Amino acid sequence: MRAARLSMHCRFFVLATLALAGWHCAAAQQLEGGESFDSQVIDDGVQGVVIDRTITFIGRSFFSYFSGEWINHPAQGKFSLSIHERPSARTGSIIWIENERNVVYRGVFSPARSAIESTAKGVAQMLAGRLxxxxxxxxxxxxxxxxxDEW
Incomplete structure (x- = not known):
């Protein structure tokens, strides 16, 4: 049993080493073209994503209305946003939107949920222009x- 476990760990180590060596060879071949690794643009192809990091019904409602309005803007495909929420029993929920790790919007919503739809749609329109x-x-x-990122 112990020999089988040791054999399995050895196989994993060998496979991981081979995979790392293959990646290193591929990176070295790309660098032989005369470009430095830092000057190459790495494009993952992911843009225009809105990530939902909300917790409560207030946050989910805000995300639903915001994303419904955001998808209609031409700016939608250029920016990736994440919507975060911090619920509070006293004040309702604090919702903020981040773009490239920068907070671009922050708002406090009461538990009454009366103005979520209009506010979320207004924020989507405002952010499209601001971004x-x-x-x-x-x-x-x-x-x-x-x-x-400085200005």
Missing amino acids: EEEMLRRQLIVNPDLAE
Whole structure:
């Protein structure tokens, strides 16, 4: 039994080593073309995704109304967003939206749920314009003293 376990661990180690060596060879072949690894753009092809990280009915309702409005905007395919929620018994729910690890919207919703639909649709329209303006600002303003996410 112990020999079988040891044999299984050895096989896993050999397979992992071979896989890592294969990846290293493929990366080395790409670098032989004269480009540095840092200069290559890695595109995973995932854009226009809205991730639901909400917990309560308030958050799920906000996500449903927001995503229903967001999908109608032309900006929808350019940005990936994640919607987060922190529920509170006293104040309702705090909902925030992140784009590229930056908080682009934060709001507090009461447990009454009366204005969720109108607010979510308004936030979707507002974010579409704001994110496109920020993208244009990044493309137009080139300052070697600032990093890409600073302005």
